[in-house]
Amino acid sequence: MTAHSGRVGVVLLGGAHGSLAVARSLGRRGVPVTLFASSHSVAGFSRYVGTVVEWVGAAEPAPVERLVEESRHRDYHGWLLLPGDDFGVQLIAENHERLASQFALPVLDWTSLAPLNDKSRLSNLAARAGLDTPRVYQPMSNPADLDYPVVIKPSFTKGTNALTRAKAWRCDNASLFKIKQAEAARLVGANGFVVQQLIPGDGDVQYSYAAYWRNGQEQGHMTALRLRQYPLEFGVSPFVVQRDLPRAADEARKLLAAVGYDGLVEVEFKLDRRDDRLKLIDVNTRVWAWIGLADSCGLDFIGQSYAAATGEPLGPPRVGRKNRVAWRRHVPALLSLAQNVGRHQRPGLAGWQSVLAPALGGVFAADDPLPGLCELPLKIWERLRPSR
Known part of the structure; x- marks a missing residue:
C-alpha cells in the first residue's frame, strides 16, 4: 500500500x-x-x-x-x-x-513466456499443443526453395527498426525475398526473424481470442474478428467486432494450457480457407490495443488482473455496455479506407462499417477527450519524424 x-x-x-x-x-x-x-x-x-x-x-x-x-x-x-x-x-x-x-x-517468468513471444519458437510450441501454423521456413533459406508469397517477421520486438515498425514484409517472388532477407539479417541478425507462407484473406478470416487466465485456468474470455488493418496488409487493427468463434477459443485454450498461462492474453489466428483450418499467427502476452472492448461486453479482464495481483477487489467498470459489440480507432480506420480507394480497390462492407457502424471509441471518450483530440496530430508527427 x-x-x-x-x-x-x-x-x-x-x-x-x-x-x-x-x-x-x-x-x-x-x-x-x-x-x-x-x-x-x-x-x-x-x-x-x-x-x-x-x-x-x-x-x-x-x-x-x-x-x-x-x-x-x-x-x-x-x-x-x-x-x-x-x-x-x-x-x-x-x-x-x-x-x-x-x-x-x-x-510469468521468461522461461514460460519465451515460447509464446518468440515467433521462432512459437510454431514448435503450437505443434506440440496440436495447433496448426502457417508453413515455416528457415530464415536463411534458399530463395528458390520457397512457395510464394511468403512473409518475413521479426522473431520478437525488442528494438525499433524498419522491420519491427512494418511488423512484416511480404515477398511475392525469389528476387524480392533475397533483398528483404538480407535486409532483415542486417537489422535483427540471421536468427532474429522468421519466414512464413502467407495465408490469403482479409479481415473476415482474422480471428482473435482474448482472455484473463489465472494459474493455468481461464477466468473469462471473448472472441472477435479484426475486420480492418492499417496499413492494409500488416498493420494495426482499427476496427474489431465481437463474434462468437468457438474454434478460436478451443485452439487458444490448448496452447495456453500447455504453458500453464497466467495473466492477460490475446491469441491471433487466421482461417485458411484452402483447408478450412485455423492457423496460429501471434500471441500477445501484454495489454492489447482493443482490450477496452471487453469492458463493453461485460468482461473485466483489467479488474481481474489488478485484483489478483494486489489482493484489492474492484467494483465493475463504470462504462461497460453489453449492447456495444465493436471497437474503433477513428483515424486509422479512415486512413485504411483511404488506402483502399488510393489503390483503386473497393473497401467492401467491412471498410464502410469501420467508419460508420456504431462502435466503442478506442481513443475518444466523453469524460476523457484530450487523447482523441491529440491522436491525429500525433499520427502526423509520427509519420513525418525521421526514420532510424
Whole structure:
C-alpha cells in the first residue's frame, strides 16, 4: 500500500491505446495510474494518468535499475506493473525476481513466456499443443526453395527498426525475398526473424481470442474478428467486432494450457480457407490495443488482473455496455479506407462499417477527450519524424 490515495496503484510500462484503456478502466474506479512511455504515446494525455515518466524502452541504458529507482523515489512499492508493449513483457519476465521485490507482477517468468513471444519458437510450441501454423521456413533459406508469397517477421520486438515498425514484409517472388532477407539479417541478425507462407484473406478470416487466465485456468474470455488493418496488409487493427468463434477459443485454450498461462492474453489466428483450418499467427502476452472492448461486453479482464495481483477487489467498470459489440480507432480506420480507394480497390462492407457502424471509441471518450483530440496530430508527427 502507498500514500498516494490509500490504494495500490498501477504502473503501465509502455504502450499506447491498450494502456489508455487500462488507465481509463482503473482510473474511473479510483486507482492511481502512472505511465512510463515516450512523449508521443496517446495514453499520456489521459486525465486518468496521474504521472507520465519519460521512457524510451529498449533504448533505456539501464531499464531495470531505472524502474527500481523510480519505484523507490515515487513510493510505488507494491504497485501492479503491467507491460503495454513487447519490450515490457520481456523486461519484466527476464527480471522477474528483482522486480518482484518492488512491484506486484502478473506475468510469468521468461522461461514460460519465451515460447509464446518468440515467433521462432512459437510454431514448435503450437505443434506440440496440436495447433496448426502457417508453413515455416528457415530464415536463411534458399530463395528458390520457397512457395510464394511468403512473409518475413521479426522473431520478437525488442528494438525499433524498419522491420519491427512494418511488423512484416511480404515477398511475392525469389528476387524480392533475397533483398528483404538480407535486409532483415542486417537489422535483427540471421536468427532474429522468421519466414512464413502467407495465408490469403482479409479481415473476415482474422480471428482473435482474448482472455484473463489465472494459474493455468481461464477466468473469462471473448472472441472477435479484426475486420480492418492499417496499413492494409500488416498493420494495426482499427476496427474489431465481437463474434462468437468457438474454434478460436478451443485452439487458444490448448496452447495456453500447455504453458500453464497466467495473466492477460490475446491469441491471433487466421482461417485458411484452402483447408478450412485455423492457423496460429501471434500471441500477445501484454495489454492489447482493443482490450477496452471487453469492458463493453461485460468482461473485466483489467479488474481481474489488478485484483489478483494486489489482493484489492474492484467494483465493475463504470462504462461497460453489453449492447456495444465493436471497437474503433477513428483515424486509422479512415486512413485504411483511404488506402483502399488510393489503390483503386473497393473497401467492401467491412471498410464502410469501420467508419460508420456504431462502435466503442478506442481513443475518444466523453469524460476523457484530450487523447482523441491529440491522436491525429500525433499520427502526423509520427509519420513525418525521421526514420532510424
